[in-house]
Amino acid sequence: MQKHVLSKSTFIRGLKCSKSLYLNKHNRNLKDELSEMQKAIFNQGDMVGQLAQQLFPNGTDCTTKTFYNFEESIKKTQLCIQGGEKVIYEAAFQFNGVLAILDILVKDGNGWKAYEVKSSTSISKTHINDAAIQSYVIENSGLKLDDIYIVHINNKYIKKNELDLAKLFTISSVKDEISKIEIEISSEIERQKKILNQKNIPTKEIGPHCTSPYSCDFIGNCWKNVPEYSVFNISNLSQEKKFDLYNKGILKIDDIPSEYPLSKNQKLQVSCEQSNQTIINKEKISNFTSELLYPLYYLDFETFSSAVPIFKNSKPYEHMVFQFSLHIQKHKNGETTHYEHLAVADGSDPRLSFIENLIKYCKGTGDIVVYNKSFESSKIEQLAVAFPEHQKELKQLISRIKDLMVPFQKKWYYKKEMKGSHSIKNVLPAMLDNLSYDSLTIKEGGMASHTFAQMMSGTFKGNTENTRKDLLEYCKLDTLAMVEIINKLNLEVISI
Numbered sequence: 384m385q386k387h388v389l390s391k392s393t394f395i396r397g398l399k400c401s402k403s404l405y406l407n408k409h410n411r412n413l414k415d416e417l418s419e420m421q422k423a424i425f426n427q428g429d430m431v432g433q434l435a436q437q438l439f440p441n442g443t444d445c446t447t448k449t450f451y452n453f454e455e456s457i458k459k460t461q462l463c464i465q466g467g468e469k470v471i472y473e474a475a476f477q478f479n480g481v482l483a484i485l486d487i488l489v490k491d492g493n494g495w496k497a498y499e500v501k502s503s504t505s506i507s508k509t510h511i512n513d514a515a516i517q518s519y520v521i522e523n524s525g526l527k528l529d530d531i532y533i534v535h536i537n538n539k540y541i542k543k544n545e546l547d548l549a550k551l552f553t554i555s556s557v558k559d560e561i562s563k564i565e566i567e568i569s570s571e572i573e574r575q576k577k578i579l580n581q582k583n584i585p586t587k588e589i590g591p592h593c594t595s596p597y598s599c600d601f602i603g604n605c606w607k608n609v610p611e612y613s614v615f616n617i618s619n620l621s622q623e624k625k626f627d628l629y630n631k632g633i634l635k636i637d638d639i640p641s642e643y644p645l646s647k648n649q650k651l652q653v654s655c656e657q658s659n660q661t662i663i664n665k666e667k668i669s670n671f672t673s674e675l676l677y678p679l680y681y682l683d684f685e686t687f688s689s690a691v692p693i694f695k696n697s698k699p700y701e702h703m704v705f706q707f708s709l710h711i712q713k714h715k716n717g718e719t720t721h722y723e724h725l726a727v728a729d730g731s732d733p734r735l736s737f738i739e740n741l742i743k744y745c746k747g748t749g750d751i752v753v754y755n756k757s758f759e760s761s762k763i764e765q766l767a768v769a770f771p772e773h774q775k776e777l778k779q780l781i782s783r784i785k786d787l788m789v790p791f792q793k794k795w796y797y798k799k800e801m802k803g804s805h806s807i808k809n810v811l812p813a814m815l816d817n818l819s820y821d822s823l824t825i826k827e828g829g830m831a832s833h834t835f836a837q838m839m840s841g842t843f844k845g846n847t848e849n850t851r852k853d854l855l856e857y858c859k860l861d862t863l864a865m866v867e868i869i870n871k872l873n874l875e876v877i878s879i
């Protein structure tokens with residue numbers, strides 16, 4: 384058997400970008416390294432795939448001991464089909480130089496049904512293309528399919544006691560969608576084969592396709608001429624305008640002509656960059672700070688999520704709270720007292736101890752200051768639904784929340800060092816040079832979330848005691864940053 388030229392995943396890559404297809408085959412050394420977060424997403428996908436096999440139990444797995452021994456997998460699949468197996472996992476087929484490995488193949492009566500498992504909560508165009516190439520290879524290999532399905536996560540599912548796989552997964556036929564594009568598959572395969580046989584790397588400019596519908600893994604190579612801070616960082620600027628500027632040879636914000644059509648806030652970002660000016664709308668900021676009701680409770684949460692719900696009364700991908708930091712400031716610019724909570728990552732539900740401590744420390748009156756109200760409010764709302772016995776106290780906390788992000792989102796305060804962003808990670812170093820996330824081991828929420836998820840699943844390899852301290856330090860800085868930002872805003876408006 385001849386070695387395949389394309390696989391299902393390289394075919395999908397080729398549909399997105401010819402250059403990516405070519406580099407993946409001939410210049411793999413240019414690929415970006417996978418981050419720990421990306422690895423975690425892939426691992427989650429594998430876990431979901433294995434779980435979905437239980438929808439069709441007692442199948443035969445056609446993967447071989449050596450992962451890349453595809454010939455062996457193809458032979459094993461044929462033997463299973465001829466031997467009367469009813470359920471086959473990782474069934475391998477090859478046709479016209481394309482290898483396809485299907486997640487689950489099921490014989491239903493006299494016909495065969497194909498199932499491709501995705502860890503997403505909906506079906507995308509990429510999934511349809513993915514199923515179309517599978518169907519093309521399988522049917523042309525001689526196995527007629529009665530139907531082909533995408534199995535994906537049902538994000539409406541709420542876990543009760545035991546995991547209910549029939550409710551966790553949604554199974555949707557994509558046969559009709561595939562029939563609309565199957566005619567183009569064969570010519571697309573030939574086009575991609577020609578590209579792979581070229582001597583030189585195909586010319587392809589960077590564009591929206593680099594990041595949509597998912598990020599390409601050659602961005603480090605193709606985007607190396609784009610500065611770290613560029614027209615691509617103008618806040619809320621459409622992709623169309625970003626690439627319009629790029630295609631005109633304008634990469635630096637400094638070089639944007641004054642007549643270029645931008646919104647009021649985008650113009651403000653550009654003019655601050657060009658003139659090094661700081662914007663402080665004292666009146667608006669004063670209105671904001673004077674409405675704050677002391678004592679102030681500066682609060683920040685950390686959450687983690689999982690495709691498959693772990694705890695009772697939780698949904699797939701629900702952000703599960705596990706940690707908070709709280710600074711309480713009794714008087715304007717006054718001293719603070721710090722409280723914190725970090726759940727024990729022993730596999731038990733972290734929410735109840737979180738709720739009890741949150742209610743205990745936030746008891747009383749005074750505004751609760753958060754950075755991005757919609758996040759914290761929605762998490763407390765979810766807790767109130769999952770734990771109705773605490774609903775009253777939790778709803779009362781929501782009614783006290785004030786959003787410190789507003790002055791920065793609305794650009795009442797803006798410095799060029801914020802680089803168009805109103806994230807606290809950009810605002811803090813721009814306003815205060817004595818506080819920074821740089822020296823911390825855990826520097827951002829994604830890393831905190833990933834670390835705690837590993838601890839929960841028992842896959843964490845580091846020093847648990849030290850890492851718990853790192854998690855506490857990170858979350859503490861988020862609330863301390865808010866205290867210092869409010870103090871600084873109070874100082875800025877003192878002359879009003």
Ligand code: SF4
Nearest residue numbers: 400403593599601605
């Ligand atoms: S970064 Fe963009 S242009 Fe480069 S290979 Fe990827 S998709 Fe193609």
